[in-house]
Amino acid sequence: MSRTILHVDLNNFYASVECLYNPEIRDKPVIVCGDAEARHGIVLAKNGPAKALGVKTGDVIWQAKLKCPGLIAVPADFRKYLRFSRLAKAIYADYTDRVEAFGVDECWLDITGTEKLFGDGETVANQIRQRFREELGLTASVGVSWNKIFAKLGSDMKKPDATTVITQENFHEKVWPLPVRELLYVGRSTRTKLQNRAIYTIGELANRDIHSLRLLLGVWGETLWHFANGLDTAPVKFVGEESVVKSVGNSTTAVRDLQNFEDVKMIVYVLAESVAARLRDHGLKCTTVSISVRDKELHSFDRQGKLSVRTFLSGDIATKALELFSANYRWDRAIRSIGVRGADLVTADGHIQLDLFDKDKTQMEGLESAIDKIRQRFGQYSLQRCTMLFDRKLTGFNPKDEHVIHPVSYFK
Amino acid sequence: MFYIEVVNVSDKKFVDVTAEHSRDGKVKPLSITWEDGRVYSVDRVLDVRMAAALKAGGQGIRYTCRVHGREVFLFCDEGRWFIES
Numbered sequence: 001m002s003r004t005i006l007h008v009d010l011n012n013f014y015a016s017v018e019c020l021y022n023p024e025i026r027d028k029p030v031i032v033c034g035d036a037e038a039r040h041g042i043v044l045a046k047n048g049p050a051k052a053l054g055v056k057t058g059d060v061i062w063q064a065k066l067k068c069p070g071l072i073a074v075p076a077d078f079r080k081y082l083r084f085s086r087l088a089k090a091i092y093a094d095y096t097d098r099v100e101a102f103g104v105d106e107c108w109l110d111i112t113g114t115e116k117l118f119g120d121g122e123t124v125a126n127q128i129r130q131r132f133r134e135e136l137g138l139t140a141s142v143g144v145s146w147n148k149i150f151a152k153l154g155s156d157m158k159k160p161d162a163t164t165v166i167t168q169e170n171f172h173e174k175v176w177p178l179p180v181r182e183l184l185y186v187g188r189s190t191r192t193k194l195q196n197r198a199i200y201t202i203g204e205l206a207n208r209d210i211h212s213l214r215l216l217l218g219v220w221g222e223t224l225w226h227f228a229n230g231l232d233t234a235p236v237k238f239v240g241e242e243s244v245v246k247s248v249g250n251s252t253t254a255v256r257d258l259q260n261f262e263d264v265k266m267i268v269y270v271l272a273e274s275v276a277a278r279l280r281d282h283g284l285k286c287t288t289v290s291i292s293v294r295d296k297e298l299h300s301f302d303r304q305g306k307l308s309v310r311t312f313l314s315g316d317i318a319t320k321a322l323e324l325f326s327a328n329y330r331w332d333r334a335i336r337s338i339g340v341r342g343a344d345l346v347t348a349d350g351h352i353q354l355d356l357f358d359k360d361k362t363q364m365e366g367l368e369s370a371i372d373k374i375r376q377r378f379g380q381y382s383l384q385r386c387t388m389l390f391d392r393k394l395t396g397f398n399p400k401d402e403h404v405i406h407p408v409s410y411f412k
Numbered sequence: 413m414f415y416i417e418v419v420n421v422s423d424k425k426f427v428d429v430t431a432e433h434s435r436d437g438k439v440k441p442l443s444i445t446w447e448d449g450r451v452y453s454v455d456r457v458l459d460v461r462m463a464a465a466l467k468a469g470g471q472g473i474r475y476t477c478r479v480h481g482r483e484v485f486l487f488c489d490e491g492r493w494f495i496e497s
Contacts, residue, residue: 023469083490085470089464137464137471 007151014045045412110236176203251339272318286342424468
């Protein structure tokens with residue numbers, strides 16, 4: 001049976017919320033940006049007038065101001081956005097229990113089988129849009145289709161405040177002429193590869209021989225071919241259905257450029273502690289540690305290495321991360337941001353292979369869980385490593401609790 | 413003779429509110445205290461719904477109240493009350 005799937009995309013989400021609270025700036029070009037003093041000063045979202053003047057998400061604030069004199073920059077207030085995201089989900093919950101979030105401002109809804117209750121997909125989509133306008137003061141664009149990929153494509157086609165329906169009958173005309181980059185997971189490098197084979201539109205991708213795509217892109221080729229033909233069958237997850245965690249990572253852009261190994265060490269310890277604490281929260285251990293480093297010219301690289309034992313100890317993770325770092329960085333340039341990630345996760349209570357020569361870890365594990373408890377009761381900064389105190393400004397951030405909006409992947 | 417009334421339409425006025433919280437979680441505003449101390453009793457609550465305050469700027473639970481024969485929108489935005497008129 002054909003499914004009815006909605007993809008709801010809140011238009012210019014952060015900027016719309018800010019404009020809702022400040023009606024006097026509604027018709028002026030507005031951007032929402034990160035904290036410039038902490039060097040997170042890029043455009044996170046913009047409203048319609050700013051978009052019309054060529055401001056792009058990811059621009060540095062001064063770049064955006066050059067493009068658009070008189071631009072109003074509003075600092076981001078994530079608490080407010082999360083609240084609206086919650087309110088939006090409460091509206092979805094009136095229609096279905098299959099709601100899968102894709103970031104804070106996008107959701108898939110599976111409303112298959114509710115036609116008798118609420119009407120067909122388009123009716124529900126229009127109703128949801130109307131309720132958003134009246135109850136939240138926000139606009140949304142909705143795509144209606146029989147699979148998640150085309151529903152998402154649909155929500156991107158007409159903006160703002162519109163419904164696009166893509167059916168089995170009309171997708172040849174509606175979807176296939178679109179450039180191939182519109183498809184989820186066709187980024188810059190995939191696009192170049194496809195263009196080298198004269199594949200410019202989604203239709204050209206769909207009509208290619210699947211085996212040649214496999215030769216070109218590997219398994220991805222097959223996946224994208226299925227996407228383009230509307231054969232994606234991924235289900236919309238139930239509310240509260242948590243996806244399996246594949247890796248746990250944190251990264252940060254430091255308040256100043258990192259000049260030497262000591263600076264890097266401080267940041268890596270903060271990140272490793274957060275990663276380790278989150279692993280312990282989930283009852284997981286990691287067996288691989290990876291780092292990502294970006295220098296001040298914005299060149300970046302990733303490296304990963306296997307641990308000899310599975311661990312959720314911050315010390316082990318930090319040591320490995322620093323080892324990877326010193327083996328791979330030669331200090332040509334100062335560093336802007338660093339990330340630490342634990343991957344290849346296993347459950348923490350599994351059996352372990354003991355090391356003949358290594359020390360027993362159980363004592364350290366006890367120590368770290370004691371630290372967790374102390375921090376829970378008396379605050380993150382009640383107990384810190386000595387290293388952190390060399391530069392409190394640099395280490396004065398808490399990735400575990402401050403970062404609650406995480407990037408998401410379609411393949412969970 | 414002309415009476416000129418200056419009304420700042422787009423103004424958002426935060427007010428003190430006396431409300432009745434019932435056992436089943438319902439909230440009913442009883443009176444509004446203006447910033448100069450005048451108290452207006454809410455004669456009747458005509459409608460309660462979630463709504464955006466597009467003129468005043470904000471969002472919350474909107475109580476359509478009759479006060480002195482006039483209809484006013486009283487919003488409760490996470491515990492802070494404001495009037496849109």
